[in-house]
Amino acid sequence: MLAIFAVQLTLAVLVTSVFACIQYRPLLFFSSGHTNNWAVLVCTSRFWFNYRHVANTLSVYRSVKRLGIPDSHIVLMLADDMACNHRNPKPATVFSHKNMELNVYGDDVEVDYRGYEVTVENFLRVLTGRLPPSTPRSKRLLSDDRSNILIYLTGHGGNGFLKFQDSEEISNVELADAFEQMWQKRRYNELLFIIDTCQGASMYERFYSPNLMALASSQVGEDSLSHQPDLAIGVHLMDRYTFYLLEFLEDIHPSSKANMNDLFKVCPKSQCVSTPGHRTDLFLRDPGSALITDFFGSVRKVEITMETINLTEPIQQTYSYVDQLPVSEIIHQKPKQKDWHPPDGFILGLWTLILLVFFKTYGMKHLKHIF
């Protein structure tokens, strides 16, 4: 008796735990809390000798697109056109590896902000969403409070600023304020900020909004160095940090479980010469639980549920499709109400029956009171 009871208890516990595990898995799927991914990739420098900044941005664009974020969710800002520059010996290409191994320009690159449109004002407007109503959708960052956004900046920078287009700068304070505006307007769930410039770590020093994680290619006082020149093209092709970042990202596939701690290890000082830095104190989750694909990819989540969902009573009335639209009220001047009419003659028959029963019961002498 006791043995049977014990077996039953164990079985119950087992089933509950298994049941709980299976139920716990969906929670894991949604542990990041985001439902869509956006990327804002900015190259801020122009002129032919800054070829490598455009190549940097295009490499990240390529990885992000490969991992699933569509062009409609990527805002790509390139300050100069290297592929069609007169000095490019291989027109319509931008290479990231020497000996022209990898053409990151490809044939399906969609640049949203090009040339002189890449300004500090436009960048901040994209981030905060304060764009004129005529701005096309491809130039907008239409994120919501469940979007994970990747922001990648590259160009020439200094202690506390990033140079745009050789004529203006964005400071780290402005950037931090822009992110705070985004937070207050609930324009992001989590934000990953990567910057590859000289003294890049100064750009994330001033952040104060929650759920921000930042990576930079060099500390304050250090220069980020370029990686390799290509003698046929005559310029440096990539910066070191982004080169090794690209190498790391080439190994990531959409179902990869690599997390942010792996990303922090990209390009140690021996390879980069500068010391890459990162900042995670504003990030509410543990960086080890944040997957690379949370920011770089757009992983469609599949929800497995063990519950059965009871459907409610089928709707008695069926509407035609057109009538469900508000326009139907305009088209048909009055609202179409389906009144319920009882079947014909039923009332007559009913009353006749009632009278007959009445007179049967109480006699025919009351008939004259009625008629």
Add this chain to the structure above:
Amino acid sequence: MGLLSDPNRRRALISLLTRLNAPICVVCYMAGVAWFMGLAFEPFTLRTYMSENAMGSTMVEERFPAGERALGTGREFSAHKKKAGGMPVDWLVKTMQSRGLEVFTQRFSRRLPFPDEDKERYMVKGTNVYGILRAPRAPRTEALVLSAPCSPGDDNNQAVGVLLGLAQYFRNQVFWAKDIIFLVNEHDLIGMQAWLEGYHHTNTTGMDWSPLQGRGGSIQAALSLELSSDVVTSLDLVLEGLNGQLPNLDLANLFYAFCQKIGVLCTTQGKLQRNDWDSVSGYSHAVQTMMLMVMKQASGRPWGDHGLFLRYHIEAATIKGINSFRQYKTDATTIGRLLEGMYRKLNNLLERLHQSYFFYLMPSLSHFVSIGYYMPAFGLLALILLLRALDLWIQLATPPTFNLNPPPSQMSSPGVLSVLTPLVISHLTGVALYTLPIHFQEIAVEHFPVSETEAVVLTAIAVYTAGLALPHNTHRGLFVPPFNGWKVLKLVAVLYLAVLLGCTALINFSLGFILALTLVPVAAFVTPDVPKALSAFIMVILSPACTLLFSVFLFQELQEMPVSFLDGWMLYLSVISQGILDHALYGSLVYPLVALLVYPCWLLFWNILFWK
């Protein structure tokens, strides 16, 4: 009270100045000369570095393959040149067109003021041929120029061959962002002047040229190639241009960087660089190189076809191939690759070269001295003049302790007139020196058995010497000048010389410094009281003409081709005639400067020496 407003202190300062004037002047002079000599000492110089960010490092792959074919083209050019007896215009036009360039020609003609005996020309008529390689995808707003001169005889055939070879190679590349103009100019500098004037629609020298039919945008940089042998042992870079103007140092840096990358021996002033700067011979080698540059810059003539571009703010240099007896030879393919690399880098330019220095001296190709370092040498010399002027001012301001003859009231008004007369007469002599030689050459030729060139030069020397006789005549003029009038004249003359030399040194440091070296001692120490014969002799030795004579000898010594006195004298005469011709043909300012300003100034001092 302040230092200068306190009368006691001022008096002390003044007395210090008056007492120590001569020693300070001597010390300043020594310091100036020592500073100048110290400029060549390697620890005091800076290594050259590339300042322009757009040009970056020598990070290109040069792939020019066709050196031998270029030499073959050069031989063809030579044959056609002999056949045509000048510039083979039709052959050049056809060849350039077959290489895919847009070819145009320009005719020009010029009559020199007198025959040029060095190059044996008087009535010059010629044609320039140039082909434009249009940039495949760029708008036609900027251009680069590669030029080679069409020289008579066997010179520079290989240069034209390499030019045409490069034209063919460049035509096949798609990465040109600027048009490249390949120019073959006839009669070297005269043709180049005609082409530049036609290109920029200016006519400053009165030449006759046909307008240019094809144009390529504003020229950013130009290189002129002089190559007369199939193989070279070294490449020489010539920088000095018209009026001592130099191209931006970045052009020299670019050349040097590519020489190092490709491994070609490169020189400047024809002198190889040495590594032993701490030894005496190493230092003297650097001094010699720098002195050669100083003398070439002071002469104010363009030392290569590139010299005329500089006036239009186009950075240009000449690359000469030198074939001396050395084991390691460089072939035409390597030279082509060096030029290809340089042009690819110039192609990357976004603005004109402006990041590096425009005023510098180069004791060797890898070291330079900028204007901030060499100007104090001149400043010290100019300080002597200012000290002398102060001294004279003080002497004039304080009345003399006892004053016998003229009463003080007579000092003021005749003072001005006594200064004005020598000034006017000296300047009139200067004007005579400037105009008479050319105007009276026909009369001279009629009366004397000399050629026109000799007539011009000898007239110049004659006018110069005649000026020496003047002081004896001006005094028999209107009045007897007062006793101290020479001080006023000297004050004016010293200040005049200071301003003149200062302005000259700003534009052409070498000319200003050399003139200062000889004229400042003259200005400082000449008074009517010094022994006349000795000081007259010293003054003549230190006059501009003799300075030129000594410079000619020194120049030949520095180039390791010393000449005897007679040859040196003939060279001197030809230098004078070339100077006058440069002024007439290209607008060089050395001859008018010396004739109209420096010589009258020196005459003023001569006047003071013979003041009675």
